[in-house]
Amino acid sequence: MITQAVGRVLSNEQVAPGIFLMSLKLPWIAQRAKPGQFIHVRIGSQFRPLLRRPFSIYRADAEREEIQILYQLVGEGTMRLSEKGEGEGLDCLGPIGNGFWFRREDAVLVSGGIGIAPLFFLAEAMLGKMSSDDPRGRGRKVTILIGASSRDYLMRRKELELLGAEVRVATDDGSEGYAGPVTELLAATLQENSDRAFSVFACGPRPMLKEVARITVRRRIPCQLSLEEHMACGVGACLGCAVRTPSGYRRVCVDGPVFDAEEVIL
């Protein structure tokens, strides 16, 4: 169930060039959030911006009743968001969307740019840091491939390693890790692990997701993609956030944002 709540800003800091991490006190959402879900935030009190902006839940701490979002400055909305100070209130709708679905299989997570946001939460959930019953990630293997334009934009790497994930890196300019698109790194990783069963989970720019879908569908590897689309309502009412599927359009906000790669036509 989606609720509307004013979250108090606990902190809001730059963590990489143009990338901010914000913590919000939002008990209801923190207690129910699943990886892949998002919140829909009213940034301006008047018309700038007019519409809400969607951000993936980057972490949720049920006990401390806090959630975090990791966001990139791209336009006026995110600019204004970055100016919010500790103690200010932020009108949020959430948690929204289906989230990722997973069992105990091994997983390869593929992140492009700010796509790391929902995947970090997913990795944390998979590796069991969130549940006390199986602190060592239930023995599964989680590999995360992080793609960025250059090394300065590689985010949350150490944190992911601490969780127990295997981290591989690709940069467009070759300043660190594999020199080239993260999708090539995915192809290589799939090749190496062709004897094992696992699922792929990806979030990033549309062309990257398209390539991930192509690679995985061809090999019949289960793959989930977290999509983005312009959103007005964020609750399924306006039909603004359409994504094409073989059976017509579906809504990214409440039918997604996570879709099976075979389910969508990108």
Add this chain to the structure above:
Amino acid sequence: MITQAVGRVLSNEQVAPGIFLMSLKLPWIAQRAKPGQFIHVRIGSQFRPLLRRPFSIYRADAEREEIQILYQLVGEGTMRLSEKGEGEGLDCLGPIGNGFWFRREDAVLVSGGIGIAPLFFLAEAMLGKMSSDDPRGRGRKVTILIGASSRDYLMRRKELELLGAEVRVATDDGSEGYAGPVTELLAATLQENSDRAFSVFACGPRPMLKEVARITVRRRIPCQLSLEEHMACGVGACLGCAVRTPSGYRRVCVDGPVFDAEEVIL
């Protein structure tokens, strides 16, 4: 000549309930401003508010290259203005308008509410605090009648007395001074001084100015009124700020804001 300049906010403080005093570093304007002139201020960097807002120059200090404005919170623009902090820049056009004209005659100044803003500057100029050649106000008598809804809104009284003005007060609720409209106080003051030659200078709400005009025109006392009208350009180009006169409409921004009471039809 009107210039456009970004003034640095030197201070911005509440001085009475809902009334703020702002100091701005604006050398060009500070050196040329005359009482009755105003600045036209861009408050928002985007569309809220879209248009500039006009504010009378409340004081100008040529040596320190500063001007001050005294403003009342009435809507979004003034609300946002009150949030500006020290050191912020404010895009201003000015000095604009004709200003008051005066010689050495005695004067009665009539202020309603925030109408005190241009009149304080006028009193200061008349009493010679600004010029070193005649520090004691050239021997003229300046009486200022301050009208307000109640005593809490009586502004700048002590400062005016220090300048050497005779201050009389009227409050609607009778909480201080004459109980009733400041225009009745004006009528009484004119009665008392019927043997002397002087001019009247007034600024305040439209109904008050109308009454001031009625009283003074009837007695053939020279009277200048500082008018307000919604302004778009502020430089005489849009014809938005029309005031009716016997010879057609005139522009409050550059043909005024100060008009002879006989010149305008309120």
Add this chain to the structure above:
Amino acid sequence: MKPNLRVKIGSIELKNPVLAASGTFGYGDEYADLIDIEGLGGFVTKAITLLPREGNAPPRTVETPAGMLNSIGLENVGVEAFIAEKLPFLHGLETAVIVNIAGSTVEEYVEVTRRLSECDGIDGFELNISCPNVSKGGLAFGSSPETVSEVVSATRASTRLPLIVKLTPNVTDIAPIARAAEDSGADAISLINTLVGMAVDVQTRRPKLASVTGGLSGPAIKPVALAMVWKATQTVRIPIIGIGGILNTMDALEFLISGASAVQVGTGNFVDPRCTMKIIDGLEHFCEENHIAKISDLVGSLQLSTGGAG
């Protein structure tokens, strides 16, 4: 004593004059967790057509200064699936349920209206005549008095339920259009639908909407909507529902004072799902403060004489 917020739109009794607008409130259930939808005067469903429609390619929305463009393209499940899947939730709701109807031919409007009139749970219809008329070269039904008469008369004959005709603002003169709707048997008029607009991505040199142009809504269009509502109220005697850029109580009051008997909130729902609830509270509060016993006394109370002398 509490002020009386009730208003009548034809034979529809509204508990208050605030409705959620078509296309911004889904079929009601999407907002049921977020607000008390029975607190609304009513709501209008997303447009229903005879057959299911896919809608337009994405991107379908984009923000503009104080507004937004949309080009949903009438995506909907079609009248039969609506009746089977959506109507059960609406049935018995303690608020007015108005179904928005769209079509490409007069026959389609008639058919959908007729079919829905057989069902329970619907309080009235709103004809969305901003849709392109396929037999008239794609110009909207709502863009000439003749086509308005045609579609309204035909639909009128096919139902006993109240008929609200929703006008498009993309016309030279709203007066003859409003008159045509009234003369053809409309119980009320609602306006405005969206203005045609466009936005361009300078970097890619592409339109920001896949359909190039779309419909402009939100605060940006409020002045246009108010002018048209005022003109319509000067022209017809049937009730007017004001729509366009209403985000708060003051906005709603501007429309009521200008002559609208009720208002609809569209884009405002996206900005704040509680928008309608806040407006309803705000109207009550305003009436109390200003000693207005019933909100209908405010309707059309605009003072036109100039104030002072001169």
Add this chain to the structure above:
Amino acid sequence: MKPNLRVKIGSIELKNPVLAASGTFGYGDEYADLIDIEGLGGFVTKAITLLPREGNAPPRTVETPAGMLNSIGLENVGVEAFIAEKLPFLHGLETAVIVNIAGSTVEEYVEVTRRLSECDGIDGFELNISCPNVSKGGLAFGSSPETVSEVVSATRASTRLPLIVKLTPNVTDIAPIARAAEDSGADAISLINTLVGMAVDVQTRRPKLASVTGGLSGPAIKPVALAMVWKATQTVRIPIIGIGGILNTMDALEFLISGASAVQVGTGNFVDPRCTMKIIDGLEHFCEENHIAKISDLVGSLQLSTGGAG
């Protein structure tokens, strides 16, 4: 190498595609202290009528969400006083001076154009046909192709100077109107003029403008203007000047890419007198960054094919 910003509007050569719009720039001298007006591609004067006009009662302007309403009412000194008092300043300015002409009858347009064509210092005319046509019951000249043809043909015959016809957006379909202007001999079309709008003061229950309705301008109307400019460029071959809500370089680029050969800045001048100067600099910068040798290569470069597959 500096990018070439020159564009041609009929036979008028503009040093860059940025003009100040009619009614927002007075007669040029009001802004001469604030900006280098000769840096402009050109500017359009406030509307000139045959006889002096008083204009409407105040209040004449009011701010709306991301826009403003005005109801100046064509206040101007009349053509003879314009020639005597204003033209001397304009004469010899190193920028295109375009005189905006308004009237209540076809004869008035013709007379003003004829009279001004006798004078030096004018580079072209812009016919403001949003004015009410007294002989046609007050509907604007610009609201039907017939009246557009009438006024444009007659004016065309009375001058050799370039004739720009400025269209009103308050029409059902801009295409036939634009075509009528072209067919009647217009050298260019400029659009849009303001949208009809209104605002109400809830406390006093009065319209915020003394004239009740006024013209809406500013960023709020940009999407509507863009859609109409785009449609006009699809319809006619003469150059189009885009107007409506342009406040910065990106806004101007949206219009150029959509097919406008030049743009006019109206409300933007009020917000920031340097607005036009910043846009001119910004266009130069944009061309440099994107290796565009001449700005005219950008005009109409909108890509309409959808991007990816699917």
